[in-house]
Amino acid sequence: MGAASQEVRPFQKGNMALTKYKCLNCNKEFEAGDWLCASGEAHTVESKRYYVLDAPMDRRDCKNARLQMLNVIPEGKITRGNDTHVVPGTNIEFVRGVYETDNPHIQMALDKRHKVFHGEEGKKMWEAVYFSNEEKRELEAMELRGKVQRLENERNTLLDQVKNSKQKVAVLT
């Protein structure tokens, strides 16, 4: 056994959810706590975006907004035979209120964290604090334009189908 038998144990054991993950690197299915590929590198999962609602009062400062979160993964220990190494805690930084990671261990830590949001709902909340009214209007206009475009495409597809079926009818008669 080599690096694969390494075990990272946090000093404090939380109640670990038995979520199954699948690694995009080594294709292995794993549970919380088993964070490493056989190669010793961290398992990789589908990237996930997280949001914090820390927008500065002055919107002009938004683009410079940085939020550090220390010890998202707390300091831990690796035991290899009789040797014990301390693994330093993991620090992350939200830029403009957004942080994205494909590391399942960090994802699990952030999923449990208060005031850290994700998914469509999180994105909406983040947009609400981060975007100025003008930007929000622009965004709505963009969504609207997208909808109109989709409808137009659908209509064209339907028109083509109608045309094609008419041609077929013409050939048959």
Ligand SMILES: [Zn+2]
């Ligand atoms: Zn893996």
